[in-house]
Amino acid sequence: MIEVRGLQKSYQDVPVLREIGFTVQRGDFFGIIGPNGSGKSTLLKMLSGVIAVDAGEITLAGKPLGRYTRKELARVLAVLEQEGLPPVGFRVREVLEMGRFPYQNWLGEEKTDVGPLIDEIMQLLRLTPLADRTLDQLSGGEKQRVALGKALVQKPQVLLLDEPTTYLDIGYQIQLMDIVRTWQKTTQVTVVAVLHDLNLASLYCDRILMLHKGEQIGVGTPQDMLQSDRIESVYGTRPIVMEHPVHRLPQIMLQSGS
Ligand SMILES: Nc1ncnc2c1ncn2[C@@H]1O[C@H](COP(=O)(O)OP(=O)(O)OP(=O)(O)O)[C@@H](O)[C@H]1O
Numbered sequence: 244m245i246e247v248r249g250l251q252k253s254y255q256d257v258p259v260l261r262e263i264g265f266t267v268q269r270g271d272f273f274g275i276i277g278p279n280g281s282g283k284s285t286l287l288k289m290l291s292g293v294i295a296v297d298a299g300e301i302t303l304a305g306k307p308l309g310r311y312t313r314k315e316l317a318r319v320l321a322v323l324e325q326e327g328l329p330p331v332g333f334r335v336r337e338v339l340e341m342g343r344f345p346y347q348n349w350l351g352e353e354k355t356d357v358g359p360l361i362d363e364i365m366q367l368l369r370l371t372p373l374a375d376r377t378l379d380q381l382s383g384g385e386k387q388r389v390a391l392g393k394a395l396v397q398k399p400q401v402l403l404l405d406e407p408t409t410y411l412d413i414g415y416q417i418q419l420m421d422i423v424r425t426w427q428k429t430t431q432v433t434v435v436a437v438l439h440d441l442n443l444a445s446l447y448c449d450r451i452l453m454l455h456k457g458e459q460i461g462v463g464t465p466q467d468m469l470q471s472d473r474i475e476s477v478y479g480t481r482p483i484v485m486e487h488p489v490h491r492l493p494q495i496m497l498q499s500g501s
Pocket of ligand 1: 277285
């Protein structure tokens with residue numbers, strides 16, 4: 244679904260990504276991890292076409308990213324960003340309707356009735372009781388669900404998530420990740436998520452790309468990537484890595500003073 248080859252990026256002649264290359268299969272949950280400043284958001288912005296690559300190529304559904312028009316791209320790819328919501332005056336249902344823009348004509352009309360799709364996504368995200376609230380009347384966690392709803396109504400083939408669980412408590416973190424996974428299983432959407440929380444990355448990602456200072460440290464399963472030596476060399480702190488007693492996946496425990 245996504246192929247990345249030989250990607251390079253510099254800002255003002257300072258290289259921030261070097262020789263990045265990986266493939267994401269259709270329907271995979273792919274995580275991008277790495278310390279602050281390692282280039283995760285820059286890579287995600289290149290995948291979404293927001294910033295240009297200096298060298299290398301990104302192919303999406305068999306077509307180079309640069310050959311998509313903006314509207315074509317919005318039918319294939321949706322992004323959940325930290326600041327992806329419109330100004331505060333809009334109501335929840337209106338915001339979700341805005342997500343349909345790639346399918347609308349210049350009058351904002353669509354051939355098919357999307358009411359049932361919007362109802363389904365509002366229910367999945369438990370937004371139905373909030374439909375008529377304006378954005379300023381929502382909590383941070385509720386706003387994040389609205390932003391996700393706006394991305395899902397685009398019915399994308401690829402969903403990019405930039406640190407989707409920042410500011411969410413542990414209950415909302417799991418709820419949001421579970422919703423994404425449920426949606427993924429029903430629609431076969433390919434998910435690429437920048438995640439700071441290594442334990443969440445382990446629980447939800449099929450494969451993980453680890454970046455460090457703009458270099459690709461490796462791509463592999465959570466078991467491959469979340470080893471204490473590797474984490475220590477990249478993050479500068481040595482955690483204890485244990486197997487989750489239920490999910491049989493690596494989970495890390497931080498050690499103070501290490
Ligand atoms: N517009 C810009 N101009 C110049 N340098 C930039 C710009 N955007 C990012 N950088 C630099 O590029 C590097 C990678 O930044 P990026 O935001 O991609 O990292 P990140 O891994 O997402 O970090 P974080 O986890 O802190 O969000 C950093 O050194 C950052 O200072």
